[in-house]
Amino acid sequence: MSRSGILLGKYFGLVLTVLGASILGFGLPGALIGATALSAGVCVEAVVNRVMVHRLVRAVIGSTNESVSARTLTYRRITTFYTPLALTSLLGLGVHPAVAFFMGHASFALESLAVLPVVNSLSFLFRSLGLSYQEVAIALIAEDDRNVVPVGRFAALLAVGSSAAMALIAFTPLAWVWFRDVSGLSTELTVFALLPTRILTVLPALSVLLSVQRAILVDNRVTAPITWSTVVEVGGIVGALVLFIAGLDLVGVTAAAIAFVGGRLGGNLYLVPSCARALGR
Numbered sequence: 001m002s003r004s005g006i007l008l009g010k011y012f013g014l015v016l017t018v019l020g021a022s023i024l025g026f027g028l029p030g031a032l033i034g035a036t037a038l039s040a041g042v043c044v045e046a047v048v049n050r051v052m053v054h055r056l057v058r059a060v061i062g063s064t065n066e067s068v069s070a071r072t073l074t075y076r077r078i079t080t081f082y083t084p085l086a087l088t089s090l091l092g093l094g095v096h097p098a099v100a101f102f103m104g105h106a107s108f109a110l111e112s113l114a115v116l117p118v119v120n121s122l123s124f125l126f127r128s129l130g131l132s133y134q135e136v137a138i139a140l141i142a143e144d145d146r147n148v149v150p151v152g153r154f155a156a157l158l159a160v161g162s163s164a165a166m167a168l169i170a171f172t173p174l175a176w177v178w179f180r181d182v183s184g185l186s187t188e189l190t191v192f193a194l195l196p197t198r199i200l201t202v203l204p205a206l207s208v209l210l211s212v213q214r215a216i217l218v219d220n221r222v223t224a225p226i227t228w229s230t231v232v233e234v235g236g237i238v239g240a241l242v243l244f245i246a247g248l249d250l251v252g253v254t255a256a257a258i259a260f261v262g263g264r265l266g267g268n269l270y271l272v273p274s275c276a277r278a279l280g281r
Contacts, residue, residue, distance in 0.1 A: 095233075112256070114185075116256055119257070127162070129208070163203075222278060237262070
């Protein structure tokens with residue numbers, strides 16, 4: 001199944017909803033249009049998934065050339081494998097309300113709350129390259145264990161390239177173009193956005209590393225360390241926010257940027273021993 005086709009379907013629905021609401025002039029609030037667009041995008045994605053996966057599923061079910069696994073797949077095995085991954089997503093999503101809470105009690109709270117979503121959206125453009133690489137790494141390593149080396153080499157290039165591309169915006173006048181002209185921030189808010197954006201330039205590289213680490217562990221059917229690494233990451237983020245906001249009275253959005261980088265680095269370091277053991281096997 002083509003992932004690019006799925007994404008095109010999803011974002012076609014999203015863009016179509018936004019353009020339709022804007023052109024017809026319903027006068028709806030921007031937040032309502034955005035929420036409707038996201039829901040429409042997910043619905044379109046579900047339909048595209050169903051259409052594109054139908055033939056592939058029939059081919060897999062009808063295939064008689066696949067070897068039968070020596071171990072029978074049970075619900076218990078599925079639950080054991082899946083539960084840590086599900087908890088990982090819940091923990092990752094749960095950190096955002098905590099960040100908003102701390103920024104609301106930090107210096108320049110309103111400015112920080114206004115700027116952080118814009119900074120995060122720019123960071124996500126480059127972090128998404130690493131997020132999508134996890135699926136590629138899992139598929140290629142599962143084909144042949146020797147693929148770990150080329151997968152790792154490409155990951156290194158991807159890590160450097162994604163962080164360098166974000167740095168090209170963060171450390172040049174392009175930052176003013178993005179935040180002031182594209183995102184519509186005022187000059188004052190653009191100044192607030194520059195420092196946290198520059199701090200977050202290492203995050204795309206750390207995201208690529210995390211994707212490769214998770215791919216190695218998933219291929220070895222070891223998922224519990226992934227959850228614990230997320231616990232370390234979330235704990236590091238909260239601890240850093242307490243230190244920099246409650247202790248040092250740092251500007252909220254700057255403290256959040258430092259916390260995101262520190263937490264992710266802690267999660268990466270936690271997975272190093274588990275990945276080393278998995279590669280040894």
